[in-house]
Amino acid sequence: MRQSSLFTKTRREAPKDELAKNAQLLIRAGYVHKEMAGVYAYLPLGLKVVERIKAIVREEMEAIGGNELLMTSLQSKELWEKTDRWDDKNVDVWFKSVLKNGSEVGFGWSHEEPITELMTEYLASYRDLPAYVYQFQTKLRNELRAKSGIMRGREFVMKDMYSYTTDEEAHLKFYNAAIQAYHNVFMHVGLGELTYLTFASGGAFTQFSHEFQTVSEAGEDTIYVHKKKRLAVNKEVLTPEVLEKLDVKREELVEEKAIEVGNIFSFGSIKSEQLGLKYKDEEGTEKPVILGSYGIGITRLMGTIVESFADEKGIVWPEAVAPFAYHLVSLAGNNGDVAAYAESLYEELTDAGKSVLYDDRDVRAGEKFADSDLMGLPWRIVVGKDTLSSGQLELVHRKTGETTHLTRSELLAR
Amino acid sequence: MRQSSLFTKTRREAPKDELAKNAQLLIRAGYVHKEMAGVYAYLPLGLKVVERIKAIVREEMEAIGGNELLMTSLQSKELWEKTDRWDDKNVDVWFKSVLKNGSEVGFGWSHEEPITELMTEYLASYRDLPAYVYQFQTKLRNELRAKSGIMRGREFVMKDMYSYTTDEEAHLKFYNAAIQAYHNVFMHVGLGELTYLTFASGGAFTQFSHEFQTVSEAGEDTIYVHKKKRLAVNKEVLTPEVLEKLDVKREELVEEKAIEVGNIFSFGSIKSEQLGLKYKDEEGTEKPVILGSYGIGITRLMGTIVESFADEKGIVWPEAVAPFAYHLVSLAGNNGDVAAYAESLYEELTDAGKSVLYDDRDVRAGEKFADSDLMGLPWRIVVGKDTLSSGQLELVHRKTGETTHLTRSELLAR
Structure with missing residues (x-):
């Protein structure tokens, strides 16, 4: 591409209210434009980076059997009431509005509920399972503060994947395949060395969820890294019991600030039961489907790459995600x-x-x-x-x- | 792709409340899922069609010098007040919500304003012009009625392009190149024969805008087609003066229902003046930039293709947009x-x-x-x-x- 045909230019200064290094550099270099706090438009060079990251993630999701789809931003109140996540007391990042007929609608901050409800149309028998679906979706979240540039926005691009399996064994098999796929993604974009599989709090169903945390001064999380074992423990679960279970000693761990670039989570059958997603097994017995969820913040990953490699002169793109080589x-x-x-x-x-x-x-x-x-x-x-x-x-x-x-x-x- | 690895299945029946043929067929064949009236998710096969249409449109937009970017859904009230389009009395399709700090935000139903404001950061001199930018954006519109399936949704994918030029001559040159690019798109997706360049009402700046209308029983518009001259006149401007200007006779025109699949519009300098987008010419004199806008409804185009070619057995995809050949x-x-x-x-x-x-x-x-x-x-x-x-x-x-x-x-x- 000829630079003369690109409408963007570099700028000496980022907007004064922009505090995050990633956004300062991306704005100055003409990759993004700040619409409002936590809301960034992607200019031609920035969009190329986003698309390159998406292509890397897509390749790995397809390799583990993912079917790509695209859900909607508009969300129905009735659906989210079924899992008790409509009320602002339970979910405090909803943007909500009202249709002309007076009924309330929400804007998708997450898509576990609509995708799982969608699946009730297609999954009925053990023959239909497993099913793995994913999307690249613009999420809208009414965050109270948005000070980390493109790393925590009110509007951002996320890859979310969901696995639907018959039982725990099939679930774990896919869960482990997803961990490997995630490692591949972070390795491919150049963050492999800095990124740790991190044990974090689970939910009602499992003791742990897993995060992928990239060590960075710009991080909002605190993790404890075991460099030799290439694992980490999130501060929230740093207890003697957990350390014993992971067979690591407290003194072997180094405290680090880190950015959560991915997370994976086992839901068990909770959401399937709430939303009526059941299948018939080989004997004709009705059972709830086992659900897992797997996220990577695409634009956050872009911000993390900038934070990790930039020097005093500007951005340093790894070749795999650069807009041009x-x-x-x-x-x-x-x-x-x-x-x-x-x-x-x-x-x-x-x-x-x-x-x-x-x-x-x-x-x-x-x-x-x-x-x-x-x-x-x-x-x-x-x-x-x-x-x-x-x-x-x-x-x-x-x-x-x-x-x-x-x-x-x-x-x-x- | 193996069909056994696809989670979707065909269905005998579409939802009872779905009245539009395009959505009935797309739902039954497993291409889309209805989330609510006018809001559809794109399942794997449907997403492939969307992406193929986007690729065809992208190729033509790049060929006429377009820079692709991606604006945001969240929109600032202050910006839209500058052009007097925030008030629901003036624009009746806004979805609006409120940030945690109490300030109102809107969700992008159009992007002329934010893109033009963005351009004030980059366009200052005649040397920076012309600039042509486009995006594929999910538009959110609070439509009162949404009965045409994916052809008129509350959430839909649109390609919108904007041209910024120094003067009317440069504007018209690009405007005509865009007309040709649009013809190429509709020809490529298989709708060339059915689609007419249609004269429609202009605005304060020009007598006409131009629509691309595809003749179809499912259309919401009424146009008058001159088959021989391959042009049409929208009902709204069917006057003796217009007919004379176009050198056609009323009796040569055939009334048809049609779907508006594209439209192009000259704004002159109105919006640039409202938003302060000026440039300095070679003598250093400040002048407002001339703006044009060019839309194609991507998902509407997909619906139009289904409406145009389906038979009693189901969908018939033209090879250029089929999910698989x-x-x-x-x-x-x-x-x-x-x-x-x-x-x-x-x-x-x-x-x-x-x-x-x-x-x-x-x-x-x-x-x-x-x-x-x-x-x-x-x-x-x-x-x-x-x-x-x-x-x-x-x-x-x-x-x-x-x-x-x-x-x-x-x-x-x-």
Whole structure:
């Protein structure tokens, strides 16, 4: 893509009321726009990152048998009353409004209830099970405070998956497959090393739920990390009994701030019983379906990546989620030969299937480099007067700053 | 995809309160689920159709220079007050709610205002123009009645594009490019023949806006079609003056019911002036930016396709938007050889990059054929005992019912 055809620009300053590093950088670099506290629009480069993260998550969800669907934002009061989660006393993040006929509606902050009710239309027999469904949904949550940028918004994109199985054994088998799929996702987006499977409080049905927590100073949670065993314990369940059960000693754990990037949860049959989701087993006996739920905050993950890797110059995208792999910076100035070289290189790289943002703007070199650092694409290719005389292109790795020189054909062969 | 791995099933009956043919068929075939009147969830097959339509529209929007972004559902009262469109007296489809701090918020039923305000951050000089932006957004509209299935919902997916240009000449150039792009979209999805560029009422700025109307008995609009000139006039502007201007005679026009699948609109500088979107021209003089808006109802388009092509047996998808091109129906029964043949054919077709839904379910042939007709994939491949003896596969065209026989290698070479 030609940078001249992109309407966004970098900005020197983020809005004064923006306190979170992730949003400050994303706004300054032209990835997101702040509509109001906790509500961000995704500009072209930001939307590309969101879509790349979604593609990585989708691949893993499909690999464990997920069927993708898309539920609705509008939610019925009657449905949520069945599980006693309509009342603001029980759920304090509802946005609610009123239809023209006077009946109340809510806006989806979660979708366990509607998906489980939907399933009563399709799941009746053991032959219909298991079923695994997921969606990428814009969730709306009326949060009291929204100070963490895109990491905790009033409007955000989440992947939520639900498993429906006949019994505990089938449930656990899928639950463990989901844990592995989640590990794969965090590894793939570049957060593998920093992210820990974390034991957190369960519910009526199980002792634990599991969170995936990424160690970060920007985190809102406190966890206790066992580095050697690659696990962690959420502060809320840090008791001698739990430590004994996990076979770890308190002194082996390190306290860390962390961001919850994923969570998985066993509901047992509670919700299925509340919503009437039953199946007939091989003997014709009616039984409630076992439900699990599996979330990844897509836009939160994007914010976490920014928080984790940014440096004093700006954003540093891992290659797997970057909006473009290469930032081709032309220092042509008034030199038509350099401009022509850069143009033809851009065409050639793009034709070769490489993902390139081409800074073809007529601005000073210093501004181009500062913008490029702020925007954080993994590899910068510099074309200047020297390129024409030496035949060597400069390739700069954003993450390490390492500079290498290579010929045009070496670059194309990369 | 194996049909056995899909949780949805066909249903004999649609919900009793569902009156629209498009939604009745889409529900029965397992493409959508009705959450409440005018609010539909998209099940796996339905979501695939939505995504295919989006991809066709995206291609055309990119081709005319569009930058894709994603605005927010949550909308600020202060912004919409600037254009006097917050008050329910002026806009009667708002859903509104209240933040924890007591301030009112709305849910996006349109995005002209927020996108135009966003542009004030990025467009300052003639050098920044033109800019063309678009999004695929879930719109929320508090409609009084919602009786047309997915064609007029309280929650629906829309593509909205906005053009920002320096002057009327640049505006018209893009406006005409958008008309051509829209023609391409409707042609590509199979509705080209039925869809007319329609003159409709303009606003303060222009005499006309333009609609794209698809002739259909299910339409809510009345248009007057000039078949030869491939244009139409909306009832609302059918006056002698307009007919003269368009150089058509009343008696050449045929009254038709039609569905508005797209519309384009010139705003001139009205909204830019209200929202302070100005640019400096080459002399440094400040001028308001010229705005155009260009919509296509993505889910409405899906409903229109169903209405336009369905027959007494069910849905008939054009190949360009079908969730799968082929429905491979195995009539194996207890015959292991037939089952093995169907399995290997499925693998081979999929490996060859063909898009196949494989009915590997253990149900009667009659049920499989009825389901296949209802679901409406373009090509049905039948594998039965005869296939093994004759070496011939039966290929049935859903649209025409035409049956041909061909060998496995002929099928693969298709």
